[in-house]
Amino acid sequence: MTAAKQFGLIGNNLKNTFSVDFFTNKFIENNLPFSYQNFEIQKLDEITQLIESNQALTGLNITVPFKESVMALLHELDITASAIGAVNCIKITKENNQCFLKGYNTDVLGFSQSLTEFIPQGFTGKALILGTGGSSKAVQYVCKQLGIEYTLVTSQSNKVNANTIRYYDLNDAVTVAHKLIINCTPVGMHPYPNDFPEIPYFALSKKHYCFDLIYLPHETQFMKQAKEQGAKVTNGLKMLAIQAEKAFEIFVN
8 A cells, every 4th residue: 555645735715625625536536545635824934844844745736825936945847837937736755854846837737728628719819817926827828828919917016017017007998909818816716706806897798708717606706797798708617627637647646
């Protein structure tokens, strides 16, 4: 029997997450004596303490707000994570009380597959990407791979540049010109399901495709308001499942 190992998810606001049930079921299905749990972390140095104090800990999934900052703790990145500058999966190898941490980004695979199933084949429109954090970086990477031009939208004035605008610069004309809108922010996520990104929803139409990376609630206010204008909408549940399957492969191989 393989020695017991522990895995987990680190981030904030982890009460209603997909990961524990998903990985616990995967371990049972594959007859693996592994466990999985959530680790509520507030500061980066708590991650180091967690890893050092738990010899059974072999892998971690990373969520908001640590996808970028956690890279400072890692010894190696896979090619995709290095190109993106964000990590959502860490494999931990321990030998002689020494830890070796390798970072991966499985969001890319999850978003790429779910996006290509959502938008029509041969889509030639431009994208508005709401947010500039770790999830946004994976989305930007996929858009580049697919040849989709994009504009970033941020709430932080210091991030404004030729390709990044602020929310109050996001007018009807800009919205009409970008037929794919992707919410990469946590706005509207449980436990604040009534919140939504401040964009001109009345400028949306049936020609728009609105992708919310959030999966709880299953239909966010962003999705509801977009759908009321005739836009096609989807959430991040399929993306989450695909990236989790890839993380499972990384963990057990």
